[in-house]
Structures are given as structure tokens and as C-alpha cells.
Amino acid sequence: xxxxxxxxxxxxxxxxxxxxxxxxxxxxxxxxxxxxxxxxxxxxxxxxxxxxxxxxxxxxxxxxxxxxxxxxxxxxxxxxxxxxxxxxxxxxxxxxxxxxxxxxxxxxxxxxxxxxxxxxxxxxxxxxxxxxxxxxxxxxxxxxxxxxxxxxxxxxxxxxxxxxxxxxxxxxxxxxxxxxxxxxxxxxxxxxxxxxxxxxxxxxxxxxxxxxxxxxxxxxxxxxxxxxxxxxxxxxxxxxxxxxxxxxxxxxxxxxxxxxxxxxxxxxxxxxxxxxxxxxxxxxxxxxxxxxxxxxxxxxxxxxxxxxxxxxxxxxxxxxxxxxxxxxxxxxxxxxxxxxxxxxxxxxxxxxxxxxxxxxxxxxxx
Numbered sequence: 362x363x364x365x366x367x368x369x370x371x372x373x374x375x376x377x378x379x380x381x382x383x384x385x386x387x388x389x390x391x392x393x394x395x396x397x398x399x400x401x402x403x404x405x406x407x408x409x410x411x412x413x414x415x416x417x418x419x420x421x422x423x424x425x426x427x428x429x430x431x432x433x434x435x436x437x438x439x440x441x442x443x444x445x446x447x448x449x450x451x452x453x454x455x456x457x458x459x460x461x462x463x464x465x466x467x468x469x470x471x472x473x474x475x476x477x478x479x480x481x482x483x484x485x486x487x488x489x490x491x492x493x494x495x496x497x498x499x500x501x502x503x504x505x506x507x508x509x510x511x512x513x514x515x516x517x518x519x520x521x522x523x524x525x526x527x528x529x530x531x532x533x534x535x536x537x538x539x540x541x542x543x544x545x546x547x548x549x550x551x552x553x554x555x556x557x558x559x560x561x562x563x564x565x566x567x568x569x570x571x572x573x574x575x576x577x578x579x580x581x582x583x584x585x586x587x588x589x590x591x592x593x594x595x596x597x598x599x600x601x602x603x604x605x606x607x608x609x610x611x612x613x614x615x616x617x618x619x620x621x622x623x624x625x626x627x628x629x630x631x632x633x634x635x636x637x638x639x640x641x642x643x644x645x646x647x648x649x650x651x652x653x654x655x656x657x658x659x660x661x662x663x664x665x666x667x668x669x670x671x672x673x674x675x676x677x678x679x680x681x682x683x684x685x686x687x688x689x690x691x692x693x694x695x696x697x698x699x700x701x702x703x704x705x706x707x708x709x710x711x712x713x714x715x716x717x718x719x720x721x722x723x724x725x726x727x
Contacts, residue, residue, distance in 0.1 A: 385432040387620060389642035391423040396621060396640035397459050397477050397530045399489070404624045404636025407451040408537055408559070408595045411579055412634060414587035421449070421585075423641050426542070430620050432646065439611065439648065440549035445622075448542040450585050451577050453557055453597060453625040454641065456534040456548055458618050463521060466616040467529045472500065473609055474531030474553050475602060476508050481519035486526050495555065498568070498604030532556075535599050535625065537575045540583060552606045554599035557625045561595075568606055570599030597625075610672050610702075611650045613723040619643045652677055652699075652721045665707035668721055671699035676724040679706055681717055691720065 395401030405418045413421075426448045432441040443456065458474070460467030479486040494503035501509075508527065516524040534548040535557055554570055565572060578592040579585075603609050621643040626636040656667040671677060679695040695706050708717070 384434040385646065385648075387430045387432065387644040387646050389428040389430065389620065389622060389644040391426075392621070392640050392643040394639035394641075396619075396643060397457070397528045398623060398638045398640050399491070400637035401639045402626075402637035403639045404449075404452075404626050404631075405634035406631040406636075407449070407579065407585075408453050408575065408597065409451070409577075409579075409590070409593040410631035410635075411451075411586070411590050411593070412588070412631075413449070413585045414581075416587070417585045418634070423448075426642065428622065428642050430644065430646075432648070438549040438551035438609075439650070440547075443536075443544070443546040443548060445538065445544045445546075446542065448538050448544065448622075448641070449624075450538055450540050450542045450583065451575065451579060452538050452542070453627075454536060454538070454544075455532045455554070455557065455623040455625055455638075456536070456546070457621040457623055458531045458533060458550065458616075458646075459621045459643070460529040460618050462526050462528050464617065465614060466618050467527065469612045469614055469616065470531050470618060471508060471527065471529030472505065473603060473611055474529060475555070476504060477528040477530065478508075478511075479526045479528075481516050481524055481526070483518065495602055498601060500603075502603075530621070532599065532602065532623075535570070535573070535597070537573055537595075537597070539575075540577055540579070542585075550611065551609050552599070553601070553603035553609045555602040556600055557597050557627065558600055559595060559597045559627060559630070562627065562630065563600075565598045566601070568601045568604055570601070570606060572596050572598050613650050613652070613672050613675065615647070615649045617645070617647045620646050652723060654679075654719055654721055656705075659710065662710050663707045664710055664717070665705060666719070667703055667705045668697075669703045671702050671704065672723065673699055673702070675699050678722050678724055680720050680722065681708070683717060685718060696724075 405413045428445045460470040476492040479489045492504040496502040511525045514524040532554040533550040536546045538544045574596040576594040579590045622641045624639045626638050629635040652671045654666050678693045680691040681694045682689045682691045
């Protein structure tokens with residue numbers, strides 16, 4: 362009998378909960394400006410701190426914009442393309458993943474990003490603030506320690522039975538729109554940023570994100586302006602929150618969260634209309650992060666394959682069964698602690714008869 366090798370697709374790669382690994386398209390809609398945001402005041406200045414016209418400030422809102430995120434059917438890192446039209450012109454935005462308080466995905470996002478903390482006052486959730494001690498950027502940071510020390514503290518009078526509520530978010534990328542408020546952004550969730558800075562405010566460090574530069578000239582001939590401004594060149598970058606930049610991994614599991622565009626306010630740069638990191642548009646998204654089996658090869662009596670997208674320092678099991686009927690049992694044939702994102706393993710075909718199915722599961726996450 363010829364033995365055939367199957368890698369169980371059910372357990373591999375980045376899987377959409379509604380589509381089993383197919384690409385997803387998410388349309389973002391206008392949302393509450395205070396979503397995971399310190400104050401939610403909108404900014405009415407462009408990246409050069411030039412004021413939009415009174416007519417534009419009165420009439421523009423995000424229902425007039427169209428933003429679509431095309432999420433790739435890919436493994437880690439989560440990646441895709443954002444297509445935007447009619448956002449604010451010459452304007453900087455953060456691209457975030459935002460969790461829902463009390464969910465497993467919320468914690469996973471916080472452990473790769475940031476925590477927004479609120480405390481039960483007796484009548485409402487109040488005192489919202491970011492945990493703001495990122496330490497050296499490597500887990501566990503002082504923010505992680507604070508989160509773990511407080512997340513389970515009880516308050517029997519609160520709606521959740523807990524004293525604190527956390528909304529986690531991960532600033533994964535950022536971009537500047539053109540003079541029409543349009544942008545096309547290819548992104549991947551492998552970096553974690555604290556906030557954006559213009560180089561006129563702060564010097565970019567070696568661990569910070571890529572420098573993004575625009576040169577433009579705003580004038581009263583454009584719908585958003587009533588003043589003719591000189592040509593301006595502005596460069597900005599993302600300050601690191603977690604390290605290494607470009608090497609951030611989401612912990613394995615299912616994610617039901619939101620993709621959110623947040624206005625960058627540059628710490629009040631510009632005065633009266635500077636804004637306060639207001640949420641602009643958002644849409645819900647679902648996916649799964651898990652290790653995956655790839656590159657299956659049969660050679661000299663052995664089946665071998667790569668095990669990719671392993672979260673570092675996790676315990677993982679390669680499991681095998683000889684059919685997908687309910688009576689078949691998955692048995693662990695290889696257990697390993699991942700010290701690299703990719704490893705490999707081989708199984709001798711001489712001990713097999715019939716078809717063999719393999720999958721990989723993550724047992725523990727630090």
C-alpha cells in the first residue's frame with residue numbers, strides 16, 4: 362500500500378474564522394472618536410500644522426471617506442493593503458488593532474502593544490490612561506507587570522466584578538495621505554509603535570520605525586484650505602513601543618478585534634486645532650494565528666516538513682492520525698519548544714500504512 366502525506370489545513374497558517382484561510386475584505390466606517398483614545402478631540406491641522414478652512418472644519422466628517430482593508434490569506438505576520446479615499450488631506454494616521462475588554466484576543470493584543478486602563482469609580486469607568494512604562498521594549502515590560510498585577514483585582518460593585526478595565530491596542534503602521542486625502546498602504550503587523558513624531562519634534566532613533574516624508578503645497582484652490590501656504594516638507598516616524606521593530610509576533614490564538622484608523626495629533630502640535638488622537642474609522646476583523654506545516658517532502662523513506670510561524674519559547678506538538686473520521690485519534694509524535702520561528706521534522710514512512718495526516722498545535726504560551 363502506498364502511504365500518502367497530508368498536512369491538516371484545519372490547523373495551519375493564519376485562518377479567518379469565517380473563511381478558513383481565505384483573504385478578507387473589511388470596510389471601515391465612521392466611529393466614536395474616543396475609541397481607545399485619550400480624549401478623542403479631532404485634529405484640524407495637516408502634518409505641517411497648517412489650518413484647514415472653517416468651512417472644511419464645519420462640513421467634513423468621516424462618513425465622507427471610504428477605507429477598505431484587504432487582509433491577505435497569509436501566515437504571520439498579519440498583512441494586507443489599505444485603500445483610502447477622501448480622508449483628511451496631507452494628514453497622518455495610525456493603523457491599529459484594537460481589542461475588546463475581557464477577551465483573550467484583547468490580552469494578546471496588549472502583550473504585543475499597549476494597554477488603556479480605566480478604574481471603577483463606584484458609578485462608572487473613569488480615570489482612563491495609558492500604561493506608559495515600556496522599559497527596554499522586551500516582554501515582560503513594566504507595563505506588562507502592572508497589567509498582570511491589576512487585571513484580576515476584584516471590585517464586587519463593578520459591572521465586571523473587577524476593579525480595572527483594559528482596552529488593548531497595537532499601533533502596527535502609519536501613513537500620510539496625499540493632497541486629496543487618498544492613500545494606498547501595504548502593511549504587516551510585525552512592529553509595535555508608541556506614537557508618531559515629526560523630525561522637527563524629536564530625532565529618530567535606531568529602533569524607531571521607517572521615516573516617511575511628504576512634500577506638498579496647500580492652497581485655497583484645494584477644498585480643505587482657505588489660505589495659500591508655502592511648500593512644506595515633513596518627515597515623521599513611529600517611536601518604538603515593543604522590540605524588535607519588524608520582529609513582533611502575535612501570540613497564537615483566535616483574534617476577534619477591530620482595525621482602527623486613529624488621527625495622529627503629535628502631542629498637541631499646532632495649538633487650538635491640534636486634536637487628541639481621535640479614532641476616525643474602524644471595522645471588525647477575525648483571524649487565527651497558529652504555527653503551520655509547510656514544504657512537505659518524501660525522500661528516502663521519510664516524510665519531512667517545515668514548521669513555520671512558531672511563537673518563540675512556546676511548547677508545540679506535532680500530531681498524527683490515519684484518517685479524519687471521528688473514530689480516528691490524533692497522537693502526539695513530536696514535541697518541541699520553539700527557539701526559532703521555523704524548524705523541521707521528519708517521520709519514517711516504513712512504520713506507516715495507509716494515509717497519514719499531520720497537524721501542529723501550540724500547548725503553552727509564556
